[in-house]
Amino acid sequence: xxxxxxxxxxxxxxxxxxxxxxxxxxxxxxxxxxxxxxxxxxxxxxxxxxxxxxxxxxxxxxxxxxxxxxxxxxxxxxxxxxxxxxxxxxxxxxxxxxxxxxxxxxxxxxxxxxxxxxxxxxxxxxxxxxxxxxxxxxxxxxxxxxxxxxxxxxxxxxxxxxxxxxxxxxxxxxxxxxxxxxxxxxxxxxxxxxxxxxxxxxxxxxxxxxxxxxxxxxxxxxxxxxxxxxxxxxxxxxxxxxxxxxxxxxxxxxxxxxxxxxxxxxxxxxxxxxxxxxxxxxxxxxxxxxxxxxxxxxxxxxxxxxxxxxxxxxxxxxxxxxxxxxxxxxxxxxxxxxxxxxxxxxxxxxxxxxxxxxxxxxxxxxxxxxxxxxxxxxxxxxxxxxxxxxxxxxxxxxxxxxxxxxxxxxxxx
Amino acid sequence: xxxxxxxxxxxxxxxxxxxxxxxxxxxxxxxxxxxxxxxxxxxxxxxxxxxxxxxxxxxxxxxxxxxxxxxxxxxxxxxxxxxxxxxxxxxxxxxxxxxxxxxxxxxxxxxxxxxxxxxxxxxxxxxxxxxxxx
Numbered sequence: 407x408x409x410x411x412x413x414x415x416x417x418x419x420x421x422x423x424x425x426x427x428x429x430x431x432x433x434x435x436x437x438x439x440x441x442x443x444x445x446x447x448x449x450x451x452x453x454x455x456x457x458x459x460x461x462x463x464x465x466x467x468x469x470x471x472x473x474x475x476x477x478x479x480x481x482x483x484x485x486x487x488x489x490x491x492x493x494x495x496x497x498x499x500x501x502x503x504x505x506x507x508x509x510x511x512x513x514x515x516x517x518x519x520x521x522x523x524x525x526x527x528x529x530x531x532x533x534x535x536x537x538x539x540x541x542x543x544x545x546x547x548x549x550x551x552x553x554x555x556x557x558x559x560x561x562x563x564x565x566x567x568x569x570x571x572x573x574x575x576x577x578x579x580x581x582x583x584x585x586x587x588x589x590x591x592x593x594x595x596x597x598x599x600x601x602x603x604x605x606x607x608x609x610x611x612x613x614x615x616x617x618x619x620x621x622x623x624x625x626x627x628x629x630x631x632x633x634x635x636x637x638x639x640x641x642x643x644x645x646x647x648x649x650x651x652x653x654x655x656x657x658x659x660x661x662x663x664x665x666x667x668x669x670x671x672x673x674x675x676x677x678x679x680x681x682x683x684x685x686x687x688x689x690x691x692x693x694x695x696x697x698x699x700x701x702x703x704x705x706x707x708x709x710x711x712x713x714x715x716x717x718x719x720x721x722x723x724x725x726x727x728x729x730x731x732x733x734x735x736x737x738x739x740x741x742x743x744x745x746x747x748x749x750x751x752x753x754x755x756x757x758x759x760x761x762x763x764x765x766x767x768x769x770x771x772x773x774x775x776x777x778x779x780x781x782x783x784x785x786x787x788x789x790x791x792x793x794x795x796x797x798x799x800x801x802x803x804x805x806x807x808x809x810x811x812x813x814x815x816x817x818x819x
Numbered sequence: 820x821x822x823x824x825x826x827x828x829x830x831x832x833x834x835x836x837x838x839x840x841x842x843x844x845x846x847x848x849x850x851x852x853x854x855x856x857x858x859x860x861x862x863x864x865x866x867x868x869x870x871x872x873x874x875x876x877x878x879x880x881x882x883x884x885x886x887x888x889x890x891x892x893x894x895x896x897x898x899x900x901x902x903x904x905x906x907x908x909x910x911x912x913x914x915x916x917x918x919x920x921x922x923x924x925x926x927x928x929x930x931x932x933x934x935x936x937x938x939x940x941x942x943x944x945x946x947x948x949x950x951x952x953x
Contacts, residue, residue, distance in 0.1 A: 431917065438830050438913050438923075458885040460853075462895030484884075542884040562887020565914035579910060616844050616879040618909035648844075648880055648909050767885070793849050793883065795860040 407436055407576070408443045416572060424475035428568035435565065436576025444574040445581055449533060450481040451526050451541040452566035454513060456506045457487030457769045459563065464509050470567070471512040478573030481566075482521040482530055483513060484543045485707060485734070485764035492760060497777060498770045506769070518570070522762030523736035524706045527554070528633065535659050538581060540569035544644035545637065545706050545789065547580075551651040553636055555659035557581045560618070560650055579618070580650050586660060587669035588623035588653050590615070593678040595626060600805040601712070604635045605788025606687040607679050608642020609803075614677075618648050622677075623667040625655040634709055641706055642788040691802040693818050696781030698802070699726075701813035704734035704765035705790030710742055716757075717748035719810040725756035726816040730778065734760045757813075766794045775799060784812050822934040822952035826904070827926025829945035830913065834922050835953065836874045836901040838939045840931055841865050844879035847889040847915075856898030870900045874941050876931045878906040890915035902943045904931070904950060924950070 409417070416429045432444065456464060488498055488506040510520050521530055526541075527549045533539050533556035540561040541547045550556040559579040561569060569575045579585050592611055598604055611622050622643070631639065631654065643649040653661035661667035703716060716733060725731045733752060735743070740761050743749040749759055760768075768774065775797060783799040785791055786809045791801040804812060804819070812818055843864040847853065850860040856871040880886075893899045902922040905912065916923035922945050935941060940953040 434830065434917050435910075435914050438828050438917070438925075439910070440828075453884050453888070458848075458892075459888045460892035460895065462892050463888045466891070542887075544884055547884075559910045560884055562884045562911040562914045564887045564891065564918040565910070616881065617907050618880070619907075645883075646881075650909075793846075795849055795863075798859060798861060800861070 407433055407441055413444060422475070423473050424470045425571045428571040431564070432568050432572060432576050436578060439576065439578035441576035441578040443577050445538045445577045446574050447538045447540045447569055448479060449531050449539045450477070450479055450566050450570040451484060451543065451546055452481060452570065453484040453542040453563045454509065454567070455486035455488070455767065456502050456509055457767050459509065463563070464505055467509060467512045471515045475516050475571055477517040477570045479570065481518045481570040482526050483518060485524040485767065486522050486762055487767045487769040489760045489763045492758070496768065496770070497774055498768070502769045521736065524764055525637070525709060525736065528637070528709050529736060529738050538575070540566050540575045542566040544650070545641035547650050548640040548644045548652065549637060551580050551586070552640060552653065552658050585619060586621065586651060587671065588621045588667040589673065590620065590675040590677065591623045591625060591664060591673045593626040593676070594624055595678060595680045596684045597628065597681060600786070601634060601638045602786040602788065602803055602805045603684055604631065604639040605642040606684050606803065608639045609646045609687060609788045609792070610679055610683055611677065612643045612645065612647025612649060615647050615649070618650055620647065620649060621651045621653065622649070623653040623655065623661060623664060623673070625664055630657050634712055637706060638787065645789040645792045688803065693782060693802070694800045696800065698782055698784055698812050698816060698818040699729040700780040700783045701729070701731045701809050702765045702783055702785045702790060703787070703809070704732060704785070705787045705793065707764060708733055708735040708739065710739050713739060713743045713748045715806065716810070717751035719807055720755035720757060721751050723755050723814045725813050729813055729816050731757045731813040732760055732765055733757055734763050734765055737761055766790050772797045784809055784818065824931060824934060824950040825928050826924035826948045826950060829924040829948045830917055831902065831920065831922025831945045833942065833944045833946065834874070834901045835940065835942045836872060838876060838935050838937055838941045839865065839868065839870060839873040840876040840935060840937045842878065844881045845875070845877040846881035846883050846886060847893065848883040848885045849881055853889060853893055856893060871898045873900045874902045874904060874943055875900045876904045876935065880905060880907070880909045880912045884911055886911045887915040887918060890919040890921055894919040894921060904943065924948070
């Protein structure tokens with residue numbers, strides 16, 4: 407890999423031991439992917455919480471902070487696993503709560519902005535076309551690449567942290583034009599009226615193409631999708647397909663036409679998603695032996711407009727006794743939701759709003775499931791329906807209004 | 820005939836161990852119990868099997884950013900596999916494996932199902948980009 411004089415200086419220790427080690431690590435990762443150089447990044451978004459890092463990760467972070475590690479560029483954090491206001495009610499382990507506080511203090515010492523959000527692209531930072539960033543949480547990466555035309559790979563915690571310390575990342579994958587071209591097309595003839603429908607599209611397309619480097623080109627939609635719809639589509643593509651980028655003709659900046667999105671190459675495949683395909687997704691879930699006592703709106707965190715819609719749907723209603731309904735969002739959206747009355751409408755209905763977390767990464771989730779005897783989880787997020795499996799939930803995707811109905815009735819439609 | 824697989828990309832030291840061959844992709848977050856090293860996702864083709872100290876063959880990588888920390892975490896808990904052998908992988912798996920010092924490879928010829936089965940003893944040689952069934 408070709409290094410600049412500045413990078414050679416970092417390797418020689420000019421920016422301190424943490425940056426030196428970080429660059430060494432980045433070079434090893436870059437070598438695997440055949441990167442020829444590193445590119446400067448303007449923004450880093452990293453996943454770092456005690457549930458995902460564990461004691462080993464916390465020790466590592468403490469070591470870094472102790473050696474004087476400092477962010478070289480603005481760095482924000484992803485959703486975390488502890489809601490400090492509700493950890494007792496949730497039955498989260500006090501020792502893990504304490505570690506999470508310690509972890510946050512470490513990050514702040516390194517000048518990391520602890521935003522605790524997986525919707526940084528809606529609430530914190532919107533990179534421009536061609537801007538190189540190093541983001542973690544797959545949903546943030548696919549949104550950055552696709553909707554903004556910015557350039558990022560999936561940067562997991564250690565990789566994002568390394569980028570934070572060196573201010574650069576190896577140039578491979580979606581930093582390179584050749585990997586950003588569409589590889590197959592998807593015509594959308596389905597109506598796609600709800601966020602869950604867009605997530606279902608992501609499931610259908612993602613499951614069939616589990617390949618980071620597969621880039622679908624969507625076209626033919628009856629109307630342009632909203633930001634929240636693109637968010638659910640992207641999150642599901644990334645979750646089911648491990649995909650990092652899509653094009654949407656006439657909507658995303660690198661897709662003025664199908665031909666341009668494909669780089670004038672023939673698509674490997676032409677897919678179509680119609681109403682029957684979407685109906686088949688909803689028809690594929692089974693209640694099993696349990697009940698429908700858990701409804702979750704999370705993964706990704708809710709935007710302000712999603713909070714508004716939920717507040718309207720829950721207005722004057724009550725979550726059924728014995729059922730639980732959770733909404734997760736970030737501090738900024740929650741503060742505004744309080745001002746606007748959305749939070750009150752939800753809480754009056756018996757909905758629990760969690761701040762700065764995502765439901766599926768909650769510390770102690772498996773124990774919480776057992777204590778509450780939850781077997782099924784109903785959600786309008788195709789992503790969370792996919793990823794919560796390791797906690798042994800049976801999951802069911804339903805449209806937003808149906809989820810609200812299920813929360814208030816306890817009956818699965 | 821010697822049974823061997825050529826891989827396209829590779830990292831880490833040479834290791835030998837018992838193969839665990841999956842027809843389904845893998846995520847340490849979606850599929851794995853990160854306290855026991857057992858695959859627990861309901862319906863996963865390896866549900867109920869342990870990856871601890873195995874040389875794990877997975878056709879693809881699934882989802883999640885969190886694998887980066889998860890590999891380091893399971894290595895520290897001594898429940899990591901000896902190596903990951905992927906058909907297609909994604910940056911997270913590589914970043915995680917490199918960070919944890921777990922050998923990882925991607926791209927395979929021929930497909931492992933033609934030469935290796937679960938329980939076989941195999942050697943992963945990242946420097947030569949070769950996997951041999953012993």
